[in-house]
Amino acid sequence: MSGYRLTAVETVLEEGSWAFTAREGDADREVVLVPCADESDGWGDEVDSGGGQPVRAWINRCTHEAQRLHREGVGAVTRGGSVVCPKHGSAFDACEGSCDNGEAAGTTLRSIDIEVRDGAVFLTDDDLTYLYEGLPDDDGDADGPASSSHLTF
């Protein structure tokens, strides 16, 4: 199996979240990596590629409104195994992506396929092509016109 090497697992665990931008068809997608607390205790060297991964990847957008979960310079708010939306405070399970509270109750974040190997996180999602680390610096809401002015093709 291949895949683009994103970052070290250690980095995600230490920083609490790590974001990148990828291409899907004609659109740029923001993705955030977060520790999955249930799995990150002693993930050790033998992490299989099934469910036992210490990191999860989610589309970096709240299911309620166009609000980033991970923001540049701030990161994502993670608390008690959840990722908390900075706008209205709904908490999404960091391992499952599901939300059972607040405005986003009953929804689930879109997951992106990754794999953990040799202490690193690889993007293995067939739909996405890695573009760059971090988020587009439009600083606007995610529903605005796609800003690709800083990209070169």
Ligand code: FES
């Ligand atoms: S925008 Fe996230 S809960 Fe409302």
